[in-house]
Amino acid sequence: MKTFAELGFPGRLIAVEGLDGSGKSTQIYLLKRWLELQGLKVFFSEWNSSVLVKSATSKGKKRELLSPTTFSLIHATDFADRYERQLVPLLRAGYVVLCDRYIFTAFARDTVRGCPPEWVRGIYNFAAMPDLVFFFKAPLEISLQRILDGRRQLKYFEAGMDLRLSSDPYESFRIFQGRMLEQYLAMSADFKFLVMDGSQPIEAQQSIVRDLVAAKLDLRQFVPHKLPPKP
């Protein structure tokens, strides 16, 4: 359970975690803009699955073929693919890599689905720990409201319908998100989450995020190398 810094990588990985609607994506976007505008080597890792893994995952979801075990494994496959093809090379190249969700989403989600927590953590132990993890903790009702307000229909797995919590997708989603939140809070201390109050104004949160990043990372390390001028 070492961080990229402890493993001697020149790059640093910053992850944000939290429920849908906790405001984490907004915060990581603003962090990215701040780092970019300083001209630093920063990369926002989007979920960029390779074609094959994506095809299998979407087939499984569309046809509702997934059990808790295969749901967990196909997402681990997807994560491994992204980890090995994208994250590791960027961190080797000395980037600040920003991740909207990391392995903790899988820990929470798969445990709620009934997979043994040690098994899930064991599978992901090929992945190094982020150098910083921000956890955006918003009251469940606020997160739910942000997601459900005038929103499209919830998808089957997204609502946790496979868990048979309720026949109503919205009710199922509420229960599912509530259990996810419990899981996140339970692992918060183990993984040294920097817990953010997601009910604060965007600017107040961003100011704390930037202060923490500046305090914990030596940002001068991420100034791009310039080629020497041609003679």
Added chain:
Amino acid sequence: MKAARPPSSRKNHPVIVVPKGKPRRFYGQGVPGVDLSKLAGKLIVIEGADGSGRSTQIARLVQWLEGAGHATVQVGLKRSTLVSEELDQAQQGNILSHTTLSLFYATDFADQLENIILPGLRAGLMVLADRYIYTLMVRDMVRGMDEAWLKNLYGIALVPDVVFYLNVQPQELVERNFAKKQALDYWESGMDLGLSTDMFDSFLQYQALVAAKFREIQRTYGFTIVDGHRSPDEIHAELRRGIQSVLEG
């Protein structure tokens, strides 16, 4: 209505053996939601390299088992509804890195475990597996993957009732592969390991590594090593004896 009873005299056919139950376990954590005491059937695994005679032997076992009154179902690697097509494509292009490919295979295995193996056993079938987690683990081990990681991953697997490993020398495997496909397979030659640029050399070296690893894990997983150099009849007879004793408990 009374339940049908066997007639008192049965001259034309031998007694059909009803398999005896035995306590079951998973290798590790298992998959959630399975009642192990309800798995009445038997899980029979045949392991071995390509060309070791696995499919021939499985076909003959199916004949024999069905003749003896047992219903069968077959599973094998890369046969899941979920990811088999994608795995095939991934292998052709060699585009996924190790951990990814490894997890992709585990997904394929888990899908068949939950949708064919466990329901089959629940229904009292003889489940014949053309390779199981051992091939998957060995392939990854010779590629340097962490054994503890693999053990945890495949802790979802059910411990089979019997596992036969058809052992055939690499030199003999080469000839059988040429006779069957006129060419050596990229993966079965372990070309991705860079042991040799020469495919024939690589095949021999890779198959020797795999066989050594199988012998190494044989102690842990307790499978029966079967000499695959003998005639199909002799091998079949040995497998039958092994399965017979599983059925009789």
